[in-house]
Amino acid sequence: MFWRRLRGLAVTTIGGAFVGGVTGTVLALIGILTPGQTKPPPEWLGVIFVLAAFGALFGALGGAAFGMLLMVAERGRGVAELRPWRVGLWAAIASAVAVRLTFNLWTVAALGSGVAAVVATAATFIAKRAPDCPMPERERSSPPA
Numbered sequence: 001m002f003w004r005r006l007r008g009l010a011v012t013t014i015g016g017a018f019v020g021g022v023t024g025t026v027l028a029l030i031g032i033l034t035p036g037q038t039k040p041p042p043e044w045l046g047v048i049f050v051l052a053a054f055g056a057l058f059g060a061l062g063g064a065a066f067g068m069l070l071m072v073a074e075r076g077r078g079v080a081e082l083r084p085w086r087v088g089l090w091a092a093i094a095s096a097v098a099v100r101l102t103f104n105l106w107t108v109a110a111l112g113s114g115v116a117a118v119v120a121t122a123a124t125f126i127a128k129r130a131p132d133c134p135m136p137e138r139e140r141s142s143p144p145a
Contacts, residue, residue: 005071012067013060016095019119020059020112024051058102062095062116069094084124091120 028051032044069090074082095116100109 009064009067009071012070013064015119015123016063016066016116017056017060019115020062021052021056023059023111023115024053024055027051027055058099058108058112061098061102062091062112065094065098066091066116066120079124079127082124082128084121084128087124088117088121092117 025048028048031051032047070087073090074086092113096109096113099112100106
């Protein structure tokens with residue numbers, strides 16, 4: 001049970017880093033492609049890289065906070081029992097707190113929590129629609145914690 005929770009926490013952290021990196025890259029591209037920008041191409045790559053790295057860092061922090069909050073708040077529930085809107089709410093809260101504590105801008109915290117809520121809600125919908133896979137024998141025989 002411990003390893004399953006640790007694996008889930010690692011997945012939410014890595015998933016948050018991925019989503020944050022993609023969001024940072026998109027924001028950099030929006031800033032670069034805004035009409036009237038005169039930055040030469042070598043500076044574009046630096047701007048994209050820095051914003052993607054910061055997005056990945058904040059996303060990883062938000063994902064780890066979300067994973068811990070979800071483990072505590074929804075303890076004992078399987079994916080089939082989770083409500084997507086509650087998972088989205090936990091993701092928004094965890095992401096807003098993590099990003100706000102690290103980046104000190106409310107607009108970035110609001111953007112991060114909105115993206116986190118949408119991604120978490122969508123992931124929960126997708127996970128609930130997945131076909132049930134057989135549980136390994138060792139997990140079937142152990143009592144629930």
